[in-house]
Amino acid sequence: MINTQQKTIWIGIIGAIVLSLFCFEVPAQSPMDIEQTAKRLEEELQGSADLSKLMETYRETMQLMDEANRKTGGTTGMQNVPVQPAETPEKEVERRREIINSQFRQAKNMMGNLPAGAEKPQIPEALPLEGYIVVNGGEKEFFSNEVKTDLLYTIKESFVGNLIILHAGQFDREKEYEIQSLSTKINVSSAAGKKCVRRSHYSPSSCTRWTHFLRYDIDKGERYPQFRADVVSAIPAENGKIKVEARAPGVVFRGDDGKTNLGMGCFSATWSLNRSEFEQLLTRGEISLHKDIGRPMGPSPGCRPGSAMTLYLKVRQEPEECKDMRSVELMIASPEDKSRHVFSDEYLLSEHSNKLILELEAKTVPERYADSVEWTIPEIEGSNRTITPASTSSTPKGRKLTVVYKGLPEDNNEFGRKTVKATLKVDSCRIEKTREVRFYYPRDEENNPEGKHPNWFYYWKQTPAARPFGQNVRIAYQCEGIPSEKCKCVHRGVIGQYNPYYSGYKTINICNLKTNTWDPDTFYVELPAVKRSIPSTLSGRNFFSYTYIDTFAVDVMHEFTHFNNFHTFWPQGWKESEDKDEDDIPDRLEKGMKFRPDMKQTYWREVDLNGDEEVLTLEATYDYQAGAYDEYDWAKPGKNWPK
Incomplete structure (x- = not known):
């Protein structure tokens, strides 16, 4: 079932299509047939509260309009809009908006042709909307x-959607509002915590075992085209107010014990706005709302006090359409969509060094308009951009432009997906076309702003891949801080090291992955798939493989676990008398940890793992999901530009 407002909007859309059929002489079947069909569809709308029934009527109406369009050469004014959902949320909301607005334009023009005293239908209009929600929260028990x-x-979730304005009676006076939205991206930028899973038997009891939340899963239903892909909604409320509701995505945090799961308790926020407050979205073009969603602490998990949700909404201005779309065409000949562009290496001649070149070319019909095309070109903060032919405008004109970015930026976020936009304005016409471009850096060069270490090390250190289990850690390169005779990075096959006697506190060393991994092009490595809580991993001999930024991520996790283990087991330093088997785990603890205190390596004995403590570091990366940090890897070669 659907609510009254949603029903009204769908009836408005279908009613507008039916209205257009009455107002044109349409010989699609025959004048009598088309009129009878339209009347039947109009009658079917009345009293229906079943969404599936309304959608069935809508599809039949669209098919009728499509046939009428073909027979009359398009005189109904209804463009051919696909009935099936689009591939992406952006295209889907655009498809829905075009369905609504094509009928809105016709209905508005036809109102004057209705007989005097006739009841005027409620007609919806849709404006493009985008925004995001941010949840800063947590659970406490x-x-x-x-x-x-x-x-x-x-947690941040971005979305696109439509602000639907339901015009009732007078177009410029009586209005109702609704928001429909679809999720485009969900990002869990930080998550860290723990839960007690075992308590002592004596009184007062205390926690003797914790599980730590190291990874998470996002409910598949939260992503388009699944049914829970909506993020924000708005509907009329009592006393002329508008109820805005934002719903966070369903995220489940997984404990490292393989059994404990914890869902989000901070999942929604509601605002009740009066009309003038809500209409700031139309007058200013944007609105930001904030709400404390924390609840009092209790014996069961809940959204902890201090948790908050922020909602940002922005109405995008759609380009003005040409009166005759067939008279003018705009095409982007270069760059190609999703084309890849990389900064050059460091050369002896500086004019060729550290440059990324982007060639832009537009074509138009008629051809004479090509020199009037305006370009919106992405910036790269920290890189000097020059445009040829030179222009002082923020949107330079020309059929061909060459854009040069000089110098790699400091911030890894400056790489990745960018948008190039071409705009053509001719009289009342405004046409826009866009292309996605992707910017990369040469992975193994050292032409980053610091210039000391390879680009992959410089940029990956800025990403979540460098924060093992959400912890901040200092990452040194190769043998930095460790005497050469103690440095293991000089040996091929060793990709990381933690030395408790020479490394600074919370400092780990990452070796040169190009020279020390199995494949210098892909940074390919394999690690034993071992976990004591899964017996089959102890009897079997399976390996996990990693490449590119995944190799870096598991390397950091592995070495950070060495750091944690040493400071947990040996706060006063390692003692031979307490570790007779020299596996770096105190003998007194091994039995309780399912290790043998008289044997250096309890499991996988035919493979030299370097002792039982090494098994703990392998367990730490067992649940790592390859691909978790692909969105941060803009190296060539890398996850987004594989070799």
């Missing part, structure tokens, strides 16, 4: 006045 669950996270 107590047991006997002690913390049992403690989790913090930051």
